[in-house]
Amino acid sequence: MTTVATFEISYTQFVDAQGEPTQPLPPFATDPAALIALYRAMVAARAFDAKAIALQRTGKIGTFASALGQEAVGVGAASAMRPDDVLVPSYRDHPAQFVRGVTMVESLLYWGGDERGSGFAGPRHDFANCVPIATQVCHAVGAAYAFKLRHEPRAALCLLGDGGTSRGDFYEGLNMAGVWNVPMVLIVNNNQWAISVPRSLQSAAKTLAQKAIAAGIEGRQIDGNDVIAVRHATEEALAKARAGGGPTLIEALTYRLGDHTTADDATRYRDVETVRQQWQFEPIVRLRNYLARSGGWDKDKEEALQRECAEQVSRAVDDYLAVPLPGPDAMFDYLYATLPVALEEQRNAARRFAPQAGEPSG
Amino acid sequence: MPRAALRLKLENQVAEVNLVEAVNLALAYELEHDQDVIVLGEDIGVNGGVFRATAGLQARFGSDRVVDTPLAEAAIAGVAIGMAAAGLKPVAEIQFTGFIYPTLDQIINHASRMRHRTRGRLSCPMVLRAPSGAGIHAPEHHSESPETLFAHVPGLRMVIPSSPARAYGLLLAAIRDPDPVIFFEPTRLYRLFKQQVEDNGEALPLDACFVLREGRDLTLVSWGAMLQETLAAADALAATGVSAEIIDVATLKPLDLAVILESVAKTGRCVIVHEAPRTVGCGAEIAAGLAEHGLTSLLAPVQRVTGYDVVVPLPRLENQYMPSVDRIIDAARKALEYA
Numbered sequence: 037m038t039t040v041a042t043f044e045i046s047y048t049q050f051v052d053a054q055g056e057p058t059q060p061l062p063p064f065a066t067d068p069a070a071l072i073a074l075y076r077a078m079v080a081a082r083a084f085d086a087k088a089i090a091l092q093r094t095g096k097i098g099t100f101a102s103a104l105g106q107e108a109v110g111v112g113a114a115s116a117m118r119p120d121d122v123l124v125p126s127y128r129d130h131p132a133q134f135v136r137g138v139t140m141v142e143s144l145l146y147w148g149g150d151e152r153g154s155g156f157a158g159p160r161h162d163f164a165n166c167v168p169i170a171t172q173v174c175h176a177v178g179a180a181y182a183f184k185l186r187h188e189p190r191a192a193l194c195l196l197g198d199g200g201t202s203r204g205d206f207y208e209g210l211n212m213a214g215v216w217n218v219p220m221v222l223i224v225n226n227n228q229w230a231i232s233v234p235r236s237l238q239s240a241a242k243t244l245a246q247k248a249i250a251a252g253i254e255g256r257q258i259d260g261n262d263v264i265a266v267r268h269a270t271e272e273a274l275a276k277a278r279a280g281g282g283p284t285l286i287e288a289l290t291y292r293l294g295d296h297t298t299a300d301d302a303t304r305y306r307d308v309e310t311v312r313q314q315w316q317f318e319p320i321v322r323l324r325n326y327l328a329r330s331g332g333w334d335k336d337k338e339e340a341l342q343r344e345c346a347e348q349v350s351r352a353v354d355d356y357l358a359v360p361l362p363g364p365d366a367m368f369d370y371l372y373a374t375l376p377v378a379l380e381e382q383r384n385a386a387r388r389f390a391p392q393a394g395e396p397s398g
Numbered sequence: 399m400p401r402a403a404l405r406l407k408l409e410n411q412v413a414e415v416n417l418v419e420a421v422n423l424a425l426a427y428e429l430e431h432d433q434d435v436i437v438l439g440e441d442i443g444v445n446g447g448v449f450r451a452t453a454g455l456q457a458r459f460g461s462d463r464v465v466d467t468p469l470a471e472a473a474i475a476g477v478a479i480g481m482a483a484a485g486l487k488p489v490a491e492i493q494f495t496g497f498i499y500p501t502l503d504q505i506i507n508h509a510s511r512m513r514h515r516t517r518g519r520l521s522c523p524m525v526l527r528a529p530s531g532a533g534i535h536a537p538e539h540h541s542e543s544p545e546t547l548f549a550h551v552p553g554l555r556m557v558i559p560s561s562p563a564r565a566y567g568l569l570l571a572a573i574r575d576p577d578p579v580i581f582f583e584p585t586r587l588y589r590l591f592k593q594q595v596e597d598n599g600e601a602l603p604l605d606a607c608f609v610l611r612e613g614r615d616l617t618l619v620s621w622g623a624m625l626q627e628t629l630a631a632a633d634a635l636a637a638t639g640v641s642a643e644i645i646d647v648a649t650l651k652p653l654d655l656a657v658i659l660e661s662v663a664k665t666g667r668c669v670i671v672h673e674a675p676r677t678v679g680c681g682a683e684i685a686a687g688l689a690e691h692g693l694t695s696l697l698a699p700v701q702r703v704t705g706y707d708v709v710v711p712l713p714r715l716e717n718q719y720m721p722s723v724d725r726i727i728d729a730a731r732k733a734l735e736y737a
Contacts, residue, residue: 122484155517163483164516168507174473175508178480178488185436185462185486192480205503208473215468370514371553373521373576376605376652 043249045242048269049259053317055325062268068331074115074263075323075333076341078107081131082320083345084140085294087353088147092298096357097148101128105261105293108319109225110195111135112266113288116274117193123162124176124194126169128225132195136162140352141359150362151370170200173209173222180218180283191219191277193270199230201244207251210285214251219277221270222248222285225260227292232305248285260288261319293318364390411597418588420562421451421527423597424569425489429459431599432487435573438465439474439491439527448493449529449588475501475526479508482524482578489573495530495582496539502547509578510553525572525579530558531623531673532720533586535713542710543622543674548580549651549683555579555604556651558622562593567602568648575604584623605649607657613643616730617661619684620671621647624721628671631726640734650680655687659695662688666697667733671721676704698736701729 050065052058064070085104091097103110110131114123123129123136130143137158146153146165154164163179166172176194183190200206201224213220224244228235241247248255254273258265266288273284291314295302302311327333364386368375375383415423428435437452437459443466446453456464467474471492478488492498505526512522532541549556557572557579559565565583572579602608610625611632620628625646632642643661647653662668668688670681685700703721711719 124480151515152517154515155519160519161484163520168503171476171504171508174476174504175480175483177473178477178482179484180480181477182481182484182486204500205472205476208468208470209476211468211470212473212477216465370516370518373513378605378652378655 043246045245045255045257047257047259048265049262050264050268051262051322051326053261053322055322055329057326061264064267064271065264068327071264071323071327071331072333074111074267075320075327076345077111077115077131077135078263078320078323079341080345080348081107081111081134083342083349084130084134084143084352087349088144089298091144091353092147097144099297099299100147101297102294103128103131105314105318106225106227106290107131108263108266109223109260109288109290112263113193113195113223113270116267116270118190119159120161120190121274122176122179122190122192123159124172124179124192125163125165126172126196126200126225127165127167128197129165129195133162138162140349141355144352144356145359148356150359151366152359152362170196170203170206172196173200173206174212176220176222177209177213177216177218180213180220180277181216184216184218189278191221191274193221193223193274195223195225197230198224198226198228198235198238198244199233200224201247202238207247210248210251210253213283214253217280217282219280220283221273221277222283223270224285224287225290226287227290229292229296229302229306231296231300243287245285245287253283253285255285255287257287257289260290261317261322263319263323290319291317413595413597414592415562415595416589416592417559417562417565417583418449418451420566420595421569421583422453422455423595424566424573425452425455426458427597427599428570428573429455429463434485434487435489436463436465436481436486437489437491438467438478440467440469440493442466442491447491449585451527451583452491471497472500472504475504475509478524478526479504479512479522482522483512483520487523487573489525489527492526492528494536494540495528495542495544498526498528498544501526505548505554505578505580506551510551513577514553521576522578523576525569525581527581527583529585529588530582531584531586532710532716533623535716536585538712541716543672543705545582545650546674546679549680553577554651555649557604557649558582558584559648560584560587560622560625560646563595564602564608564646564648566595566597567600568604570599571601571604574601579604582622586623587626590626605652605654607654608646608648609643609657609661610646611642611644613641613665615640615665615667616642616733617645617658617665617668618642618671618726618730619645619647619658619668621650622673624671624673627721627723627726630723631730634723634727635730640730642730647680647684653683653687655684655691658684658688659692662692663695666695667736668696669701669703669726669729669733671703671726673705673720675707676702677707679704698733701733703729
């Protein structure tokens with residue numbers, strides 16, 4: 037017998053759950069301001085999350101998917117991107133979108149049931165939230181192909197969950213990305229749960245990163261609760277992609293501390309004690325501990341930051357609640373570049389039967 | 399360069415071509431004139447496509463713009479969507495409509511609503527081409543006519559040409575259209591007959607029916623390959639003194655009902671002919687449109703001549719499945735003789 041192929045999957049962590057470095061930090065992390073920016077983004081995302089859940093409970097927005105406990109994945113990944121790279125997110129990636137420039141008002145509009153939430157003014161070339169699981173992997177491959185064809189030094193960064201790695205679009209897209217050697221980075225946010233189905237029932241593979249090997253591309257695993265590891269691994273992968281080195285799959289290990297969405301009750305299928313134990317690994321406290329030890333982060337700074345984030349969220353909520361409802365034309369305006377004649381009669385009917393000012397709607 | 403492509407080039411842009419050659423000409427024209435256009439699909443590169451629709455294109459435009467993909471239909475549609483949103487104009491080929499079903503998730507959930515859900519921030523100017531229909535004695539899963547699946551989806555265009563000239567002009571229009579177009583090419587017509595096609599880059603209008611023949615007594619409405627039987631039925635009817643107007647619907651979504659209504663206002667009688675199964679077929683939408691907007695012009699119930707509501711038969715029975723000239727004449731007689 038001859039061995040014809042072997043593979044290894046590396047695991048990377050820079051700062052452990054206690055905030056202690058486990059190896060020398062990458063250059064960007066030696067600048068306290070850079071780390072504080074990451075810290076701020078995670079704290080802001082968490083403040084947004086808590087408020088969004090409260091808004092759902094009071095009927096001010098619809099179903100919402102919390103990113104509680106997974107803030108480091110989105111923040112670390114997006115902070116490694118250049119403005120002209122393209123983010124191809126799932127539906128739980130507002131922490132990444134905020135770093136990219138999508139506003140909290142826009143995110144609230146999306147979850148509040150208004151298409152304008154995906155028409156964001158920020159990164160105009162970023163893709164919108166993707167709900168059909170893993171379908172976005174193919175979009176990232178296609179966008180990355182366009183960059184390669186036009187010789188643009190850009191990359192597509194795609195986020196998906198552990199459940200997404202079971203779907204055909206993931207395998208098909210990953211396979212094409214390998215064949216075409218496109219500038220794409222695929223980050224699997226392995227939060228251990230696909231609604232109620234745990235990672236152990238999702239795949240018999242020891243890591244999800246190794247699924248990259250079958251597609252002929254690099255796969256690696258990182259501590260997804262260590263924002264330094266996420267940013268560093270993403271930066272390396274993006275640099276490789278932009279330089280023509282091809283795609284990378286990064287499996288970021290984290291944990292979904294909240295319910296799947298506000299429509300879910302995770303106590304039905306998972307042990308409260310297990311979740312409680314997972315809180316010791318969450319990403320925000322460990323970075324705070326590290327900053328306190330190395331960067332002079334203190335109680336005053338922490339309180340100021342918390343206050344600032346709460347105010348930012350509060351302003352966003354006010355602005356969101358002040359956005360007037362869309363008129364009936366919003367259903368037709370962007371269906372096609374130009375409304376086909378065949379649809380004019382239906383648009384006119386929608387106008388005729390639309391609630392008048394002051395009447396209840398929606 | 400394949401023989402067909404060479405011959406077309408030598409004949410100085412005007413050529414007698416069949417439908418598959420017309421498709422090839424349109425693809426080549428757009429690849430030549432728009433750097434954003436790329437063509438992708440299974441076996442479309444070196445092999446030139448299983449029907450040779452893309453013959454010679456890879457040699458001419460390179461393997462990065464005429465791309466042989468892995469065998470994965472969902473991803474072919476999905477990457478085309480990503481390419482389109484990132485500024486390219488992909489023309490993706492699905493080898494047969496029988497294999498188009500894995501693309502439905504991508505086409506319905508993403509292609510059709512990319513512009514809408516992003517408020518025009520992103521769009522999806524792509525074409526999904528596929529050979530469709532029965533009548534070439536093909537194996538199982540190679541003879542379907544699922545246009546109604548796509549015609550039902552808001553945000554899409556569903557186009558089927560019925561001749562080389564319309565294949566050329568409508569495919570150019572589909573590629574240039576800023577929104578996603580599903581483009582079915584009737585396999586039975588690929589090599590059935592030739593037409594003069596001037597390779598001048600002139601597109602035909604989408605969202606428009608074409609009146610192929612004017613008449614007084616009866617309106618025959620059809621699309622794709624079935625126009626062959628429809629035209630033959632009209633000839634037979636003409637021999638008995640019946641003057642039939644013939645409409646090629648061409649774009650099934652959005653539907654140009656006005657042209658059909660105008661015709662029926664003149665003739666008062668209408669027979670709709672399509673190869674796809676009857677129930678919830680596109681013929682039902684046209685008949686409903688006539689009932690809603692043209693009832694007072696109708697002198698007889700609208701007749702439908704369609705494929706039966708059965709699985710498309712394997713080749714031994716496919717000719718009994720597809721609407722025949724006799725069935726069309728029979729329906730026309732019913733419409734004409736209705737008191």
